[in-house]
Amino acid sequence: xCCFAQPVERVGKTKIFTRLTGxxxxxxxxxxxxxxxxxxxxxxxxxxxxxPTERSARFLDLKDNDGFFDQLHRxxxxxxPPSDSIASSRFGAAANSVKLAVKEVGDFIASVVPTxxxxxxLDPQFVIAPDxxxxxxxxxxxxxxxxxxxxxxxxxHPMAFEFES
Numbered sequence: 649x650c651c652f653a654q655p656v657e658r659v660g661k662t663k664i665f666t667r668l669t670g671x672x673x674x675x676x677x678x679x680x681x682x683x684x685x686x687x688x689x690x691x692x693x694x695x696x697x698x699x700p701t702e703r704s705a706r707f708l709d710l711k712d713n714d715g716f717f718d719q720l721h722r723x724x725x726x727x728x729p730p731s732d733s734i735a736s737s738r739f740g741a742a743a744n745s746v747k748l749a750v751k752e753v754g755d756f757i758a759s760v761v762p763t764x765x766x767x768x769x770l771d772p773q774f775v776i777a778p779d780x781x782x783x784x785x786x787x788x789x790x791x792x793x794x795x796x797x798x799x800x801x802x803x804x805h806p807m808a809f810e811f812e813s
Contacts, residue, residue, distance in 0.1 A: 650680070651691040653774040653794075657683040661803070663717040669810055672697060677710065677808040679717055683801035689774035689794050690807075691761075696791035697812040700762040702749050705793060705811035711754025714805040745769065753795070754805055761792040770794065 650659070658681075665677040678692065696704060710716055748759045748769045761767055764787070767775045774794055781787060795807050 649693060650678075651693070651776055652682075652684070653689040653691060653776060654684060654686045656688065657685060657801075659683075663806075665717070665720060672812055673810055674813045675708075675808065675810045677708075677716060677806045679804070679806040681801075681803040682797070684797070685800065687773065687797075687800070689796045691774070691776065692793045692795075693787045693790040694793055694811050695813050696762070696789070700791045700812070702760045702762060704762060704791060705760045705809050707751055707753040707758050708808035708810065709754045710806040710808050716806045716808075753807070755798055756795045756804070756807060758796065758807075758809075759794045760811075761794055763791065764788065767792075 650662070652659075660681050662680040663678070665675075667675055669675045674694075676692070676694070680690075682688075682690075694705070713719075746769065748761060748766065750757050750759050759770060761770060764778070764781055767778075774796060791811070793807075793809055793811075797804065
């Protein structure tokens, strides 16, 4: 589930690629189009390994590979189905108050938020309120990847990261 720190007008044309990259690690690449009236950040909950830290995930810069999903589509075209087929908490204080690291990843700045409590260490404009997270308790033990979106609308290059899961 993709979340946004502020209201968005539109999100669409989402593309996601994920794969296991080794014992206990995964890679995700994500791209979408969006429109927002305010500076915003996209937040992706990820199933994290026990005791996550900021080093539990690393970002991959795909700025120079904006055609990543087009290349995947050419390599793995969508099969045409037969015509008769059926369509188918941790809300307490963070362990420390040091601000989360911010990394430049292509056109984005990004952070790893190891636990829900660590959102207190992130720029407040990119935080989802704790009462919202309480309404979706299945993410209580997740970590989160936050990509600050530079523009108010558009189709940014793919975002990618690898993480311990």
